[in-house]
Amino acid sequence: MLLGIDIGGTKTAVCLGDRKGTITQSARMISRPVEAIDRYFEELFALCDQVMFDGGITDQSAIAAVGISAPGPLDVKRGLLLAPPNNPGWIDVPILKRISARFPMPVYLNNDANGCGLAEHRFGAYRGAQNLIYLTASTGMGAGIIASGRLLQGATDMGGEVGHMVVDMAGPLCPCGRQGCWEVYVGGKNIANRLREKIETEAISTIILDEAGGKLENIDHRAFAAAARQGDPFAVDEWNTYLDRLAQGIGILIQSFNPDVVLLGTIAIKEGDWLIKPLQERLERYCWKWPLEACTVAPSSLGEKIGDLAGLAIALTGLES
């Protein structure tokens, strides 16, 4: 059996599963601010014990490895979280050392987008595809890139940080300090911020606001998509811009990596063909027809389980390395 730990900005999940990706136990807890990080680790270890107990594991030697899926940027070799944007203050947290100290079996770490790419490669509908790109399409935009059957880790573990490819030199400022990063246009958090600002400063009347219960602060990707589906002119216009930018980045990736398949998480799982079809129609503007014709673009098949499966896939990949 394998133990997976999926660390997020607000929640942390622990699961128990096998090498085929069958999850037998799963439980979650809140992620703590950096001031309470010792308490966080205590709670995490208690949850691991609980999950193993509930899964009938009485002897830790029954666990072959632990896989930690954590928000980037991180340093895999040194086992550090560097500065995860949704865990403020978690700077240089020695996550691998702290968790390894608690367990006798090997513990492996990778970033969540890489973990999801590995999970798709091992357990998803396109498992075994030699060239596969998973895109988070969530609050931010990260990728897990499988190239010629192997995860593209990169020299400093930043292979797949595609959200910060600059796609417009004169574009808006990204929190990372550069201008016109892809994530500025296609990351859920940045989109919601921009919509709020436009609606407020230009006094725009739009169903997006109704979908958010009349509150600017509640505007999110769901409200945006719902309003665009209803034909709200402002929302449709913004949605088309979003699709153009999404296609631009994916086109660059198809042109660069020649993947068999590009899988999109979160937003694409929810919106399905309504998002995928117009996205596909736009792709020929951004890449050659040969790699495009060879590439399937689809929502992730693993749904909400992908976070748990990412931890298991990281454990399994670590054991085989």
Ligand SMILES: [Zn+2]
């Ligand atoms: Zn950036």
